[in-house]
Amino acid sequence: MLREEPRVTASAEDIPLTSQPTPAATTLVIDSATDACSVALFAGDTLVAGDYRVLGRGHAEALVPMIAALPGRGRASRIAVALGPGSFTGVRVGLAAARALAMAWGSELVGYPTLALVAAMARNCEGVQAVGVAMTGGHGEWFVEGFDSDGASCRPLASRTPGNASIETVEHIVAGNQAEALVAARGTGRALPLWPDARAFSLLAASVLKADTQPLYGRAPDAKLPSGVL
Numbered sequence: 001m002l003r004e005e006p007r008v009t010a011s012a013e014d015i016p017l018t019s020q021p022t023p024a025a026t027t028l029v030i031d032s033a034t035d036a037c038s039v040a041l042f043a044g045d046t047l048v049a050g051d052y053r054v055l056g057r058g059h060a061e062a063l064v065p066m067i068a069a070l071p072g073r074g075r076a077s078r079i080a081v082a083l084g085p086g087s088f089t090g091v092r093v094g095l096a097a098a099r100a101l102a103m104a105w106g107s108e109l110v111g112y113p114t115l116a117l118v119a120a121m122a123r124n125c126e127g128v129q130a131v132g133v134a135m136t137g138g139h140g141e142w143f144v145e146g147f148d149s150d151g152a153s154c155r156p157l158a159s160r161t162p163g164n165a166s167i168e169t170v171e172h173i174v175a176g177n178q179a180e181a182l183v184a185a186r187g188t189g190r191a192l193p194l195w196p197d198a199r200a201f202s203l204l205a206a207s208v209l210k211a212d213t214q215p216l217y218g219r220a221p222d223a224k225l226p227s228g229v230l
Contacts, residue, residue, distance in 0.1 A: 026076035028067070028101070029198035032059045032094035033086030033114045034135065034177070036195035039063070041070045042202060050199035059093045067097070075105055080201060080209065083111040085143045085157065085218030086135070095215060111213040112204055115157065115176070117196045119147040120203035122175035125192060130154070132171035134178040142178045143218045144169055151205045159218050 024044030031038045037059050040050035051066045067074040081098035084091040095111075102109040115133040122131045128149045137143045142165045146155030160168060162178075166185040174182050179191035 025078060027078045027080055027201070028070070028074045028076035028107075029080045029201040030063070030067070030094045030098050031082040031114070031117070031196050031198040032063055032097075033082040033084045033091045034195060035087070035090075036197065037062055037066070037090070038196070038198035039066045039070060039074065040198040040201055041072075041074055041076060045202040047199055047202065052197050052199060054195060059090050063093060063097055067101075074101075076107060078108040078110065079105075080110050080112060081213065082114045082117070082196060082198075083210070083213060084114055084216040085137065085159075086114055088217070091215045091217070095213060098213070109213055110209045110211060112201075112208050112210065113145075113153075113157070113216055114196050115143065115145045116147065116151065116153070116208045117200060117204060118175050118194050119145075120151055120205075121194050121197065121200045122173055122192050123147075123149075123151065124200070124203050126173050126190070129173060130171045132169040132174045132182075133176045134165055134169060134174055134182045135176040136178055137218060141165075142182070144182075146171055151208065157216065157218055 027042040029040040035056045036054045038052040041048040049070050055062055079098045079102050081094050118133045119131045130149055131147045133145050135143045137159045141159045141161055144160055144165045145153060145157045148154040166182050169182055172189050174189055175192040175194045177195055180193050183189040183191040
């Protein structure tokens with residue numbers, strides 16, 4: 001007489017979690033702090049799509065359509081935004097868009113220093129070594145900062161006249177839109193004329209990301225409130 005085989009039943013709780021691959025977390029990157037305006041969508045560290053334009057002006061009009069053109073209209077579980085320094089308007093445009101979208105989507109919001117991304121792009125081009133960054137500032141000055149071979153800031157962000165920037169920037173490799181002018185002024189070094197690009201976001205070390213998304217202006221404001229006024 002044949003014996004009935006025991007029935008095997010399984011529920012969702014019986015299936016190991018490892019059998020269900022977890023989708024990579026998505027990140028929308030917004031960088032509009034300088035003349036360059038760029039957006040990118042990442043799945044984990046993989047670039048899904050992005051856009052990059054050197055606009056000079058018109059960031060407010062261009063940014064939202066650039067985001068909307070990304071897959072899924074750019075919706076992501078995390079938003080990373082450039083904090084500056086750069087142009088006052090460009091920094092504020094990027095932050096306003098990032099904060100509004102993070103609130104609407106319930107996304108995590110983080111920021112990163114603009115010059116740190118430029119330095120990471122330079123190290124990706126030239127190998128692991130120290131990098132100085134020089135970008136256009138206000139009133140004829142340049143924003144300068146030094147980064148060590150690990151990408152950590154080793155010379156603090158400052159706004160300097162071109163002459164002083166050339167003296168203080170000691171790194172052989174200089175990156176940024178004022179790199180060529182700085183290297184020419186000091187007469188030595190290698191210049192990498194780079195603008196920040198959101199599509200290079202994965203090159204940044206996690207330690208650079210900040211939960212505090214207050215803008216980095218790089219210099220004191222031109223206008224000050226009267227004494228005693230908050």
